[in-house]
Amino acid sequence: MKFVDEYRAAAPARRFSEAIRQLVTRPHTIMEICGGQTHSIVKFGIDELLPKTITLVHGPGCPVCVTPLELIDKALLIAARPDVIFCSFGDMLRVPGSHGDLLSLKAAGGDVRTVYSPLDAVNLARGNPDRRVVFFAVGFETTAPVNALAVEQARLEGLTNFSILCSHVLVPPAMEAILSSKQNRVQGFLAAGHVCTVMGYTEYEPLARKYRVPIVVTGFEPLDILHGVYLCVKQLEEGRAELENQYRRSVSRAGNVAAQELIRKVFMVTPRKWRGIGEIARSGLGLRPEYAAFDAELQFGLKSMDTEEPSECMSGLVLQGLLKPSECPAFGAACAPEHPLGAPMVSSEGACAAYYRYRRARPVSPVTELVT
Amino acid sequence: MQTDNDEFILSCPAPRGRHTQIQMAHGGGGTLMRQLIETVFLPAFDNPALNQRHDAAVLDAGGTRLAFTTDSYVVQPLFFPGGDIGSLAVHGTVNDLAMAGARPLYLSAGFILEEGLEMDVLQRIAQSMQEAAKRANVQFVTGDTKVVNRGKGDGMFINTAGIGVVELGVEIGPLQIQVGDAIVINGDLGRHGIAIMATREGLEFETTIESDSAPIADLVMDMLTEGIEIHCMRDLTRGGLASAANEIADTAGKCIHLEESAIPVREDVRGACEILGFDPLYVANEGRGSALCVSFAGTPSAVRRASSAAWPLNRRRR
16 A cells, blocks of 8 residues: 555565664663554564664653543533533543543443544534534644634634533643653653644754754654664764654644644643643643633533542553553553553553553464465 | 462452443444353353354254354444445345354344334335345245334344254364464455445545445355365454454464464555554454455365365455
């Protein structure tokens, strides 16, 4: 398949792997930011193509995983109301709140619907004027433009029954939080290609300088990631700490300016709580005051609600790259996709889900082979 | 004495999310459905035939070995590219019989119709069922109709049950698989599931992906009369090849190794899966031989015969 197969080919992957092997003279720890990259790494076994001295740690780049518990609880409260149609992307539905998840709520009679775009939720609002339609707007900078577009569309149409439960987060502040932590062991970053497609990478240049850390904007296919690791290792070996762009077929320095303008028009930068990590200053997006009519937290009077996070889920450590999912005592036992303790086990970008899916058990020996 | 293990259990909270209500995933053909079967149905109905856990039960009736199965069809939309709920209700059930090595003979049809369903729709579906039955050499010999209030059913639901006869002295089921068995699939995976999904969600691709739902009993009969030793077969419906392999491996207590690059998936289906974030190995195929999983004595010649002689689609090898 075009645009897929050429980035998954085995021969160049082996060449990259060999080139990295040639470069390395000492141990390096590199963090891939995005959960999509984590899934590629675990699915395609990219970490196993690298020398043992290179450690890949998985970053906080899964929006579902970092959504704080209280927001899930708010979603459950809103979705339980008989006058509400609650819309969400699929992978938010199984994330456990303090009491249950959205799928259980649906089974109990709540009108919870999976949509593929926030604009589908706007359409639902238009078609159901007697119901209040709420979209769970979760995501990094990647999904912010389309969520902003949905709000703007609802405003232009004068819809009064549409709102979003907003949990937008930003990548650079999270990287800074990791880098300034005393426990930090990350020496280089693979930045998230999709986020940079929207935002460009000028925000990352000062980070690379300030913390003397190489940052390579990287794509999501196996060869992208191997190339990103190669560039990052090369910088580390040569003692450089710069911003480099591996994902040139999608990312430009300035990014998508029109999308950024839309984000700025509808959203403003706010402090944001990250699940398992805590509050990070200026790390989220919230609706601007002039869009307050579309803010579900305001519309349903839930602004002040605060929830204590339970301690049994160690996702905070996983999200900061301090613990591998398989090192968690609950992994695969008390915590599995059918009964998760935390979001990383059920999100499509969650590190725990990736390990559960691809690393739970290795075939001991091939018993049968497939013939077509 | 307290071991590390005890300590671990004490410090670990009871898992949340044990469901007190039925969720959609309980019917999805995956882990939750397996749990449902193991915790509710097997204990309730416990008997040797059921415990075989095959697509169809094989029963001894006065010296004749009968295969018996049932399946309900709730697909939406009722009509989709390449088929409809009626043809599906025939293919799914006759293929379940074929999976036990049986020649399908007779079917029942139970209709649950929603008040307000267009008569024309019902007629088209009945017609489609008759055509599919003719193709599969089976007859509908009994049936039932119920009507539910508007809003209590999705247009129509169909249940079909089927009886077939196991003519050859074969034992086919998950417990029969052996170390060294090979797996044959007779065509590409995922077309049916993606066709339904695309229609349901209003997704449009460059080409229309059509369901490849079809009866496969004849192919199975051909293989058996060829003398190929089949140990287990599965119609790869909900959950696809991966779920079927998991379930068979689980039941048999053996490990199954699949080589992803050897599994045929059409380019357009792969593309749709990439866009939608699905793994084609988990996408449904329904009542279609292309999606059959056979494990049998894995001598190279048997593999060759199975994958070329009896399975016409495999002549188009890559």
